[in-house]
Amino acid sequence: MSQSSPVDPAKDAAARAAVALVQNGMKLGLGTGSTANIFVDRLAERVHAEGMDLICASTSKATAEQARGLGLVVEDLNDIGWLDLTIDGADEVDPDLNLIKGGGAAHLREKIVATASDRMVVVADQGKVVDRLGAFKLPVEVIAFGWKTTRRQIERALERLELADRPVILREKDGQPVITDEGNLILDLDLGQIPDAPQLARALSAIAGVVEHGLFLDICNLAIIGRADGSVVELEREDLQ
Numbered sequence: 370m371s372q373s374s375p376v377d378p379a380k381d382a383a384a385r386a387a388v389a390l391v392q393n394g395m396k397l398g399l400g401t402g403s404t405a406n407i408f409v410d411r412l413a414e415r416v417h418a419e420g421m422d423l424i425c426a427s428t429s430k431a432t433a434e435q436a437r438g439l440g441l442v443v444e445d446l447n448d449i450g451w452l453d454l455t456i457d458g459a460d461e462v463d464p465d466l467n468l469i470k471g472g473g474a475a476h477l478r479e480k481i482v483a484t485a486s487d488r489m490v491v492v493a494d495q496g497k498v499v500d501r502l503g504a505f506k507l508p509v510e511v512i513a514f515g516w517k518t519t520r521r522q523i524e525r526a527l528e529r530l531e532l533a534d535r536p537v538i539l540r541e542k543d544g545q546p547v548i549t550d551e552g553n554l555i556l557d558l559d560l561g562q563i564p565d566a567p568q569l570a571r572a573l574s575a576i577a578g579v580v581e582h583g584l585f586l587d588i589c590n591l592a593i594i595g596r597a598d599g600s601v602v603e604l605e606r607e608d609l610q
């Protein structure tokens with residue numbers, strides 16, 4: 370086990386339910402964050418108990434290290450090519466299974482891995498379910514070169530979308546900018562609410578210097594939501610159309 374503190378029962382319930390979706394021989398994407406970490410722990414337990422044969426691609430250096438430490442096979446996505454299934458956490462999940470991700474500064478690799486998969490399944494606790502995205506600050510990964518100019522361009526785009534004066538904050542840890550696995554910076558957009566997520570996604574993607582934003586739209590197929598009593602609720606895209 371990689372956790373030294375008690376495991377959150379809601380996250381654990383979601384992680385256990387997701388492990389049941391894994392089949393022998395799969396090529397599997399591994400997410401990043403505390404819920405994804407619990408999933409990796411539970412996955413390793415099953416792999417060893419049943420002698421399963423899996424190949425994993427990781428969305429972060431941290432998860433790759435965890436998975437390898439537990440004896441899972443982790444290879445470069447370039448060598449694997451395409452994945453059967455990716456299991457990852459989320460910061461927000463809306464009723465259409467659109468997501469905000471990137472609280473762990475890994476959404477660039479997470480989006481590459483998720484969109485290189487037949488299915489993306491989110492594991493999360495009930496607190497991540499929202500009616501509308503935006504209370505969680507939207508992470509945007511930007512190139513370090515000229516990042517203040519990029520921030521200004523983001524602010525201008527927000528003004529055009531009638532989201533003027535929303536703070537755009539350089540993410541820091543211990544007084545230093547957070548550097549992603551790809552060597553970039555994170556700007557967190559404190560929007561409060563996102564009226565039109567596809568419109569915002571298009572506007573952010575059009576800005577030079579923006580590498581990737583944390584809006585995952587029409588990517589997630591299933592969300593497994595864990596509750597504190599150990600039960601889970603499954604939200605499927607088909608159910609919502």
Ligand SMILES: O=C(CO)[C@H](O)[C@H](O)COP(=O)(O)O
Nearest residue numbers: 402403404458471472473475
């Ligand atoms: O997007 C992510 C990392 O970039 C995580 O999946 C997200 O932050 C959820 O993390 P946790 O399970 O710890 O709440």
